[in-house]
Amino acid sequence: MSKSKLASGSRTKWVYYFGKTKAEGTREMKQLLGGKGANLAEMTSIGLPVPPGFTVTTEACDAYYKAGRKFPAGLIDEAHRNIEMLEKETGKQFGSDDDPLLVSVRSGAALSMPGMMDTVLNLGLTDRSVEGLARLSGNRRFALDAYRRLINMFGGVVMGVDHHYYEAEFDRIKKKHRAKLDTDLNEAGMTELVAAYKKVYRKHTGHAFPQDPFDQLSKSIAAVFGSWHTPRAVRYRQINEITGLLGTAVNCQVMAFGNLGEDSGTGVAFTRDPSTGRNEFYGEFLVNAQGEDVVAGIRTPQPVAEMKKWKPEIYKQLLGVKKTLERHYREMQDFEFTIENSVLFMLQTRNGERTGHAAVKIACDMVKEKLIKEKDAVTRVPPNDLNQLLLPSFDAKATRDVLTRGLPASPGAAVGKPAFTADEAADRTAAGEAVLLVRKETSPEDIDGMHAAQGILTSTGGMTSHAAVVARGWGKPCVAGAGAIQIDEKKQRITVKGRTFSTQDILSIDGATGEVIAGAVGTHQPKLSGDFGTLMKLADKYRKLNVRTNADTPADAQRARDFGAEGIGLCRTEHMFFGDERIMAMREMILAETEAARRKALRKLLPYQRKDFEGILASMKGLPVTIRLLDPPLHEFLPHDGQSQKEMAESLGVSVAKVKQRVSALHEQNPMLGHRGCRLSVTYPEILEMQVTAIVEATINCRKKRINAQPEIMIPLVGVDKELSSLRELTVATIAAVKKAKKFTGKLDIPVGTMIEIPRAALTADAVAPHADFFSFGTNDLTQMTFGYSRDDVGTFVPQYIQQEILERDPFQSLDTTGVGQLVEMGVTRGRSVRKGLKVGICGEHGGDPLSIAFCHVTGLNYVSCSPFRVPVARLAAAQAALNDGKASVNTTL
């Protein structure tokens, strides 16, 4: 419950005013007023030039839905009282034909959702008041233009009239008046246009355009509330994992006109460069335009630096605003402004979306500038943003067949074939193709396809267009406003300077340079900036969790070390059986009918395994390497098609029938729940013996070369304590036997532990722990069994579960703390209850997920292990978990 709610007694306060007389909100009230509303109030308080207005709360939105889409009692009264306050402050009057009060109506939730919510401008215009505006502005054409915009937006947003009915009329009238651009249409044309728009409105709604501004207002508020539950808004919240919000607030604010003529304009700016993070004033503006024109990407705006020439005093004022905002918010801000007849108005500010590179640089710079503290720098960068710094970019030395250059809207390198609609991009990606979404401009409806595509290329729109903002938020490469490209959506082709590309041609886009390139350009590993290193050092300073990596090859191991991995938490051994000669020995082993024959085949595999282990142990130079013994069912090593079976039979000198018979005998109804993991070692102990022998021999070989190899042996899929006790006994005996055979007299001290991935192992962890030197939670399988979900098969229902909010998120991406988490906690607590200080880690894919890492921190794990590229993410997430007391700081900059 918000403070002000308490302050106003038992009756809920639905509306908060901001203006010269008072600003009822503060920036802390985002949950209640939305980000936009809270910051409009805040900016008002700190003296920035904000047109006055009021905010209808998110609680009102919630109450509206709870009442079955009905306004709560008192809301409309309060809104009217606030309109009266605005009239008092501005001296204007709502609906007046003398000096009419006009307002914008904008949505604004606690988290910004670019382009998701609908806006109505110029509200308050009617047949009557439009004349007042004409008089007041001395520009009748402008007044009519404002009116036709209102009819268009109100019709579209509030009444659901399709935009293209208006567009058709506009085109017809422009043609008639021989106007090329919208701005070419004269006053007479505008008069016709207003009449035509009103006709369109009446035809498609069945009613005349409302002439009561209060009627316009309440309908608009309802429409903003309604937009909270449109499929596209719901989908955006899903993609960005936004939950727990009450709804959207509604901001009504006195209009400032950027389209009053050549002394007016509108723009969007960032206090620092959101792409590079450099501390430079950055932004764009359009002269004689209304706010939405910039964001929508329909006209390509000018860089804000150009403003020095156009309005040097305003430019200076804006530099002051930049400073004020950063001093006050101690964060990079993204703000909107409008200049009405050479007067600056601030329409919005918020923490700015930025690329991963920028996030890191800004955080480090602000520490240097003493704007923020070290800990703030650590908690401020969303861990997943680091992906952008770590993923490959184009090889600078590669020859590039550059077709054209657009705006470098979101850095990164993307290669793919053009897809011309969002649906097509989504479908072809699902079918395994790499595609680039190529659009004139993108719109919120394109979200799915944008998310699916490798990268986004638009032919219009600027650095702050929908495509650019969304792509940067995701860290997806985007080149915007590449005007030289002609897109023929119908014929599914692109033409650039006479060259044509179809859906089957490969293009590359470089989001860092804006280049659009024919063909596939080779990629290379990124160079990590000094700021990245600084941030990682800070993260390491504050985190409690160790971070290891999942790696099966020396190359992966090396990369992970470079990224700061403190060991290997999961080294799978099954991939080592797939080389040409190896797989044959493996198959010989599987086909063997006696232990002796199996041992013979295993002896062939031993040298390969030993060599692999030597490589990995050596590459980790003294850091621990947790080696998991063979896990998958044996049938995964046999061929399933007739031809390969025939080849296998020939190669092994057995009958095809025998091969087929073995394949069929090993077939399982549910291989996930079958004969695999330690169950293989129980039935074929000689496999375990071979693997342990290889590990120990590799270790001894390393030690002899003075490489401090530190293997740890991990027995997978234990569900019953006696599985582990008996296999541990065999492992220990094998280690001793190898030591003896190799006459190695030094200390080896190889820990033997287990994965906790079967629910029963977690439930009985106190019985398992006495036999384990460490636990490693295999949360992939643990999730599969706790939910009863086969990861291979859930595609038929889990997406729908997320859509229907039955599941908050995909439990394979982010650990289900409610259910699976209980088993993890149990495993830790019960394991340590009998073995104090038991080392416990996690090696499922959750080990690289910030939310899951926060859980691991709280649960007292010793380490997380994740794929090499996730290691920096995990380091940062671990530090944030430590600093935030276990809460993940995901989405903080949205």
Place this chain on the structure above:
Amino acid sequence: MSKSKLASGSRTKWVYYFGKTKAEGTREMKQLLGGKGANLAEMTSIGLPVPPGFTVTTEACDAYYKAGRKFPAGLIDEAHRNIEMLEKETGKQFGSDDDPLLVSVRSGAALSMPGMMDTVLNLGLTDRSVEGLARLSGNRRFALDAYRRLINMFGGVVMGVDHHYYEAEFDRIKKKHRAKLDTDLNEAGMTELVAAYKKVYRKHTGHAFPQDPFDQLSKSIAAVFGSWHTPRAVRYRQINEITGLLGTAVNCQVMAFGNLGEDSGTGVAFTRDPSTGRNEFYGEFLVNAQGEDVVAGIRTPQPVAEMKKWKPEIYKQLLGVKKTLERHYREMQDFEFTIENSVLFMLQTRNGERTGHAAVKIACDMVKEKLIKEKDAVTRVPPNDLNQLLLPSFDAKATRDVLTRGLPASPGAAVGKPAFTADEAADRTAAGEAVLLVRKETSPEDIDGMHAAQGILTSTGGMTSHAAVVARGWGKPCVAGAGAIQIDEKKQRITVKGRTFSTQDILSIDGATGEVIAGAVGTHQPKLSGDFGTLMKLADKYRKLNVRTNADTPADAQRARDFGAEGIGLCRTEHMFFGDERIMAMREMILAETEAARRKALRKLLPYQRKDFEGILASMKGLPVTIRLLDPPLHEFLPHDGQSQKEMAESLGVSVAKVKQRVSALHEQNPMLGHRGCRLSVTYPEILEMQVTAIVEATINCRKKRINAQPEIMIPLVGVDKELSSLRELTVATIAAVKKAKKFTGKLDIPVGTMIEIPRAALTADAVAPHADFFSFGTNDLTQMTFGYSRDDVGTFVPQYIQQEILERDPFQSLDTTGVGQLVEMGVTRGRSVRKGLKVGICGEHGGDPLSIAFCHVTGLNYVSCSPFRVPVARLAAAQAALNDGKASVNTTL
């Protein structure tokens, strides 16, 4: 720790004496002295004529294994002191050539394991003492016969010399002396035989037969200890689920000779008829024979009633023994005796194995006779024994082509084709064939095959032969000693009175009459005795758990009601989709591409479902019927072979490609963990709507006919609370809609509950319970997921797990209380924490398993549900759980 261990201070007492001077043991000390040792001491105490002896404890056996098969310190000393006591009591001397002390050495664990342990008789005979025995008995042939038996048994049991080497010598010498039977061999032949046996012994052991009786003794004790871990002993304990024993005790007892001539004999008797339970003295004896001859089934003995003619005074004495034993033990006893020169000696007593029929009758009779109390009667009958009373027997009116009649060794009707070895019986059974194991006699090595076969038929051996005892213990039909049958194991055929039967001919055996019949005889349902009804009434009086049944058809429902089911706990609906027309409508539904097309197909299924539900609801007349909504994945309803797919395509008027494509789309890697259960209802709510509509319409139709239908709707496979809340909402809405459409104004009150079978549902039961009117634990799936075992696939390792004692028992047969049980407890506790008095049941197959039922009782469940035939078992097990404070009373009569 045993009392006596404490009494003797810190040093462990390894040996307990029983004789005239003192009996150190009591019948309560079975864990320490084994059943045989404890009862020998007890019988000595109550004045029965027991030859004196002593018992080496099971703790000694345990210590022996713990020390790596070495005797614990002090054991041999104590044994020697006890031999001295025996010498004092009998006036004989160990190894003496004057009046030698001879002892038997027998194993005896806490639970009797017929035929599993090895015995050595006549121990103490040497080249020297055999002359003493000859002198003393005045029968040199007898003494030599005793000596050759010792050499044979000692060689076999202690030194591992194969029996057939001795047999070959015996045959050779019999031939030479023209002796047909063993008993025909004269003294000269016996002298030769002893020499030949000694030669065999030396040849196969490398040593002369030991001439120091103390040496014989310690070697024999070690051998008995060793027999505890022979594969056959281990296997027997597995089959009978015997765990937690320390080992076997060893009983050394002064020899009583039943083979001293025509005034001697040996026998086995029961205080009541173990087959029918009638209170009649029952048993068999052999004149001039040693004890093992009766049990081994080599000679066919005479019924004990014949003794009246042979030795009336002994017969009278035995009737007295019968009375004494029953008064003392208050249980039916199975005892062994030997008559040495017209003097009776008791060699063993124990609770007698009996058939299920006998167990019930004896329990009820003993209550009537005031020997025991009602509660004793209830706890005394092993619940699983009731199976024997409930399973079909041969139709009395069917014409029987009776080939011959053997002994009715274990009642029941079995039909199958002959298998001539245990391995063959096991293999062919595993391949799906019904076989009868046909053997001249069975031996402990045959355990597996005996267990696998439908029934057992032997041509020699009596009612107490190995085959008979073991079969009765299992409730498996057995006809023993059918002497007219000639078995040719090599040619795999049986000849009876000129007719020949091969492995492909069907035979029937009637274990209640002893008849062996050509061809398959029809079976019929058993008539349940009044005693059965009495016992069930007693059980119902004491049990707390309700017992329901799992039934999908009116016939099953009716049978279960007859067996006392108090409702249906699980009515599966998927079987109802498999009729000819139904499956086509089902397939049409699965193939449908739109909701409308699915609804159209579902409308065709509705009348079938409604009719099925009406039948089941009507047959349960007012008892609750829990109906589970569709559970299996849809692909189970589609054909998987090309021909059937073609037929399906034709029948539905679609292309084969479409059918194939759908089959392939529905294919899952791990169907157990895939798109099934409530997940189907979430994605295809119209299926749920159809099923609920059918249930409600059926209920209304029943009510209109004044049948008090009481359905309960159960939603399967819930893992996430919101699955249930949303499906419950839809269910409630559908119920209301049908009521309205049918204009039914009465009360329906249909509870909506869920199965708890996903680990996560148990872990989050407090979130699930608010939406559930009841919980039913689906412990089959819960076990699969908690262990990570697919029931279809565990055959490759679970048997080995049980053999290696990694698992105590198959978790699908008996609920794993350690792991899965935790989830059940959690589900109950957390569910009831938010919904007081929540009704909770179990409907997995564990619902019919006595051990699991005991757990359900302790955990506070309201009911168990099991297959109709298990209902009486469950009623009894539930009563035992209530009386035993949650401990199952399985194996109590072993």
